[in-house]
Amino acid sequence: MADALRLLVRRNASGLVETVKWGVPIWAGRKNVICLMLYEDHVNLGFFEGAELGRRHPEIEGTGKRLRHIKVRSVEDVGQPVLPTIIREAVALDERGAEGTARRARPATPGTRRPTGRRAAKRNAGRRPGEPRPRAGRPSTEEIREPTRSRPGLIP
Numbered sequence: 001m002a003d004a005l006r007l008l009v010r011r012n013a014s015g016l017v018e019t020v021k022w023g024v025p026i027w028a029g030r031k032n033v034i035c036l037m038l039y040e041d042h043v044n045l046g047f048f049e050g051a052e053l054g055r056r057h058p059e060i061e062g063t064g065k066r067l068r069h070i071k072v073r074s075v076e077d078v079g080q081p082v083l084p085t086i087i088r089e090a091v092a093l094d095e096r097g098a099e100g101t102a103r104r105a106r107p108a109t110p111g112t113r114r115p116t117g118r119r120a121a122k123r124n125a126g127r128r129p130g131e132p133r134p135r136a137g138r139p140s141t142e143e144i145r146e147p148t149r150s151r152p153g154l155i156p
Helices: 002-012 050-054 075-079 082-101 118-124
Strands: 017-021 024-028 032-038 043-047 068-072
Touching: 002 032, 002 043, 002 075, 002 082, 032 082, 043 050, 043 082, 050 068, 050 082
Parallel strands: none
Antiparallel strands: 017 024, 024 032, 032 043, 043 068
8 A cells, every 4th residue: 555655656746856754755845745654554645735735625634733644544545536636736835835935934023032232241241252151040160169068967
């Protein structure tokens, strides 16, 4: 069943590169496009932009933010006429993204800009350029001292 799906993807997504990531066969173009996830009783044909494709194809299942899938339970299911169509649409969606229709950067949320001027100077005071800022809640090496005896006889 997985071999039949793999052949179907190769025929309909010839412009994609087949590779293995996370122990799963992946076909990638500009980004990851299609994957095969093998289970004991079925194989999921996964689409990394499945949420977008799922609007036009009710056969696509799942609740992921982007990754959705079609469950293939038998070799006969591989012959569904809708599968090559969805695969070609996934490839076209990836190619369109390469032409400049990729997502735009989100505008900055008010109050999240990086501090500059006096605040940054105060925060960076006493540090050499390139030296990392100490983490909050952790003592610096200068603050770590030898233990002192608070009461006689506790620390030998």
